[in-house]
Amino acid sequence: MSYLALDQVVKRFGAHTVIDGVSLAAEQGEFVVFVGPSGCGKSTLLRLVAGLEEVSAGDVHIAGRCVTDVDPAARGVAMVFQSYALYPHMSVRQNMAFGMRMARAPKPEIERRITEAARILQIENLLDRRPRELSGGQRQRVAIGRAIVRDPKIFLFDEPLSNLDAELRGQMRIEIARLHRTFGATMVYVTHDQVEAMTLADRIVVLRAGRVEQIGSPAQLYDSPANTFVAGFIGSPRMNFLTGRVAGLEDDAVRIEHPAVGGVLRVPRRAARAIEVNAPVTIGLRPEHLTLAEAPARLALAGDFAENLGATSQLYAQAPTGETLTIQVPGRESVARGEALQVGFDPARVHLFDAGGQAI
Amino acid sequence: MRRPLGRGLHGLGLLLTLVFALFPFYWMVSSSFKAQADLLASPPVWLFRPTLDHYAAIWADQKVTTAVVNSLVVASLTTLLAVVLGTPAAYALARFEFRGKADLWFWFISNRMISPIVLALPVYLLARQAGLLDTYLVLVLIYLTFTLPIVVWICTDQFRAIPPDLEQAARLDGARQFDVFWRIYLPLGAPGIAVSAIFSFIFSWNELLYALVLTRRDVQTAPVVATSFMSGYELPWGKIMATGTLIVLPVTIFALLVSRHMIRGLTMGATK
Known part of the structure; x- marks a missing residue:
């Protein structure tokens, strides 16, 4: 079985179906991007993987284990939110340590992992600052650092760059690609920006109205779009x-x-x-x-x-x-x-x- | 021409409001320093030789000092309980959907609409039945009925303003529900909690009606003692005013110190 597998996943909010029978699989180390217009259900799908929303039907498997009914923290995933979701009353160090403290990890181990993540992300000098004392780009690094420290099976990114200006977005995009190469971790990334999707993804999942329109490599989607929606969505300027x-x-x-x-x-x-x-x-x-x-x-x-x-x-x-x-x-x-x-x-x-x- | 006139009228309005609001306060404080003869003079004297006699008298009166201690105990206990019980309730109202939530919320707000005097007699009968008359417990319980809604109201609003992403990040970090409340909502909601605690304390400290109805001798609070001077054959205005000043002054100074936070607390939820 694939490292991450979604099997006929459905999510309803009341009478409204947001995710309508999505099945997909990602291999270990793969960078998968969910892309689609606003309201297509891509963030909801990511939250279903994280366990922040309960599936209405279907199953989610991570590393060969069915995690459909497993608590978010026990799924072995770490998520980087669009809003960064850093705890404002804690220092960068405390933010990064929070997950491991909850897991009652030994202090030296927590410190070792924070130092390592801070070195990789070049935020060593920011460890004692509060989030409000950081720029947007620095906050983003800390949010990624918090995910790295937890050493997750899968990294989840929910439109992580959309709050940054164009220049910084470009830099961070390269940085995330570099991190993927360094860690070889499985990453699932949500964006509405098809440039991010094309540049980062090993495989892109194009979503519309809660359904998968096409799954394929960036080149496949560009060269052989399955329908007019994918053809119009992938490629800039539009087809x-x-x-x-x-x-x-x-x-x-x-x-x-x-x-x-x-x-x-x-x-x-x-x-x-x-x-x-x-x-x-x-x-x-x-x-x-x-x-x-x-x-x-x-x-x-x-x-x-x-x-x-x-x-x-x-x-x-x-x-x-x-x-x-x-x-x-x-x-x-x-x-x-x-x-x-x-x-x-x-x-x-x-x-x-x-x-x-x-x-x- | 219209602008200076408008500004002048505005200033005059403000001045009248200020005089209306502050004159009783001024009269109480100044009277507390007047000798008995100046107090009863007609027309009233505006310039007088101040005296501390009334303060010395109430300081010597054990009834007053006991009452101030009683007020402190009741107001502190009420505030503590209101915060301990109110903040989890506010968290639940801010973040969870459950049956009857809207009704509960309305109840919290609407019980401020009932005039306390309407409930005074039934509450008295209940307290007598339960053998709670003249105890700290009965005052704390009855004060909780109006301080708890204040805490819930202000804190719900404060908690609602905390981005839900933080709670979700904490859940992914392995925090249980209580951890989320304790480690995320309480520290981040501290300004609202502080404001609601201040209000709870002030309301409990100043409350007169229930204290008058539900206490006899042992746990009389400061406002009750101040009014108790009015009974009998004489009206010791000096003592009444000095006691009143003693009751109001600490809360007033405190309120002035934290007025910025209090205004913020009052406008919480007014804008989104």
Whole structure:
């Protein structure tokens, strides 16, 4: 059995189902990220793993043991909260020692672990300060330190970086990745930020409305999204979607029609899902896969405006059918409103989805 | 033009309120230093030669010193019990959902709405039946009926303001329910607990009606003794005023010292 396994886990609050039959597994040492929009149930799922919420149905297994009815403290997990949840009336040292004191660990052992964790996180000089005397980044380190000291089987992170400014968030992200490498511990991390998910995760679990939309490595989710939701959620800027029609079918390709394509386009199939001729189809194109240079296929669009990001530019243009597309190009391109744009792309990079939003 | 006028009226209003509130206090304190002749003078004398005779008289009166000790014992015991019983109740109300919670909460608040005089006679009969008249216990019990709600009210609000994440972090750290209360909520709720304890003490210290009804001789409190001077054939205004000043002064000084905290306590829950 996997190190962390969720088996058909359901969580209801009254009549409202927040987690709807989620099953997933993580191996020892794996970094798993739960990602999804606000209210998708990702934090609730983490709290079910921690034992801070009771499951309504299903089971949670940690290290081969069913912990569904086990007290949070006895599950061998440590959690880093979004709010840090440091005890304000205790010093950093007391905060880090609290869990071990509760477990009645011998004092020298507590001191040894605190010293070690403080060294790793470079917070040795902060040990006698109170949380209110620390900056956001320092508090975050202490919160992580408190988790490390407990030597847990699984580290749980609940949107730990969302209270930090952009620069610090970037630094801490790297630090968490480094910690994962150092400890080789199993980590479960909740975020709504897909950049954090893509950079940190060994595996990403995309959630929507309490259900798993797709589980896979960052590359798998990026290259082969299972549906339009995952396709739109993973990748920045967001994937462009056009609604076309199936003009014909081949063994390993679909021929599609859209006014912007100017005829019929042959797109290699990515999934074996059945589709019929004349059925509506959603055409997904990532902004970074569109180009102003020569390419095997072209879209005829009308320019709208450009955003200059320094190294790259984002151009916005409209298809004849009214959809607005984003095109990410290197350099500092500009575009006039209404200017005719010929945008190139590789048909092999096109994603197709059926009327239900599933990849075909 | 309107601004200075508005400010002037505002100041005048404040002055009138201050005079209204403080004049009785001034009259009591100044009267306690007046000789008997000045006390009874009509029209009243504003400038007089102060005397400590009345203080010497009440200091020599064992009834007064015993009453001050009684007041101290009753107010301290009441405050201690109100905090010991009220803080766990406040924790439960702040953090747990249980059947009847809303009704209990309403009860805690609503029993401040009942005028004590309505209950004086039934309480007297109950206390007599139970053989508790003229004991510390009956005063402490009856004072708890209004100090306990104050503690529960203020502390519930204080505990609600403590982020639930802290409790969850502590549970993950292996803290049991009591540890969470003892090690997290009590220290973090200390300002609210202190404020509610101060209020409990002041209310118990100042209470007159029940003390008058439920005590005879042994455990008479200071306010009761002060009013007891009024019985008989003379009105020893000097002694009454000196005793009154002695009762009010420590609490007033204390209240001024902690007024910042008290205002915070009073506005707790007023804003979120």
